[in-house]
Amino acid sequence: MIREFTVFCNLNLISLSARQLFDHFMNCFKMEDFICPTCGARHSCRSHASYKRYLISYESGKTVCYQVSILRVLCTSCGHTHAIIPEIIIPYGSYSILFILTVLRDYYTRSGSIQEICDKYEISISTLYLWIHLFRRHKQLWLGVLQDHIMSSLDFIRCLINFSMRKLSSGLKIFFLSHDFSFLQGTLKTAHSASP
Numbered sequence: 001m002i003r004e005f006t007v008f009c010n011l012n013l014i015s016l017s018a019r020q021l022f023d024h025f026m027n028c029f030k031m032e033d034f035i036c037p038t039c040g041a042r043h044s045c046r047s048h049a050s051y052k053r054y055l056i057s058y059e060s061g062k063t064v065c066y067q068v069s070i071l072r073v074l075c076t077s078c079g080h081t082h083a084i085i086p087e088i089i090i091p092y093g094s095y096s097i098l099f100i101l102t103v104l105r106d107y108y109t110r111s112g113s114i115q116e117i118c119d120k121y122e123i124s125i126s127t128l129y130l131w132i133h134l135f136r137r138h139k140q141l142w143l144g145v146l147q148d149h150i151m152s153s154l155d156f157i158r159c160l161i162n163f164s165m166r167k168l169s170s171g172l173k174i175f176f177l178s179h180d181f182s183f184l185q186g187t188l189k190t191a192h193s194a195s196p
């Protein structure tokens with residue numbers, strides 16, 4: 001088990017389907033280790049419900065849409081419920097991180113016109129510009145002002161895509177803990193991420 005986990009985490013983002021990533025993170029989620037983010041109670045949460053959401057990814061040169069089940073846990077201490085969303089998933093959005101990074105890579109390599117990129121990925125132009133804006137802002141938060149000036153957007157995207165899952169997961173977690181929202185998260189509501 002530990003061996004498989006280690007091998008898995010040494011793979012990078014493009015080696016795994018969004019479904020595999022989601023299942024992996026959820027399999028690693030341990031209810032007994034979960035601390036209620038509202039009241040801080042330990043060992044007080046239990047499985048409460050689940051809801052379906054779409055997870056759109058870009059894999060093997062095509063758009064793929066998965067339906068995943070988000071676990072909601074109930075804290076028996078304070079009565080609040082919490083959706084368990086792995087760091088690799090962007091809260092309040094359907095697109096996977098890899099999908100957005102792939103679109104942005106096309107944008108920064110000038111692989112086509114804005115309209116051609118949007119047609120290819122079936123997104124609106126306003127969505128593309130939203131992602132560009134978010135990415136630029138979050139890149140600076142991730143790297144810091146100085147490093148942000150040194151590293152181009154395209155190099156940063158390539159780094160993220162080629163990070164091992166362990167390194168990417170660690171970076172996403174640090175980003176979330178530092179800013180209280182997730183990398184490339186456009187809707188700023190309070191979210192709690194669970195990680196293995």
Ligand SMILES: [Zn+2]
Nearest residue numbers: 036039075078
């Ligand atoms: Zn609680």
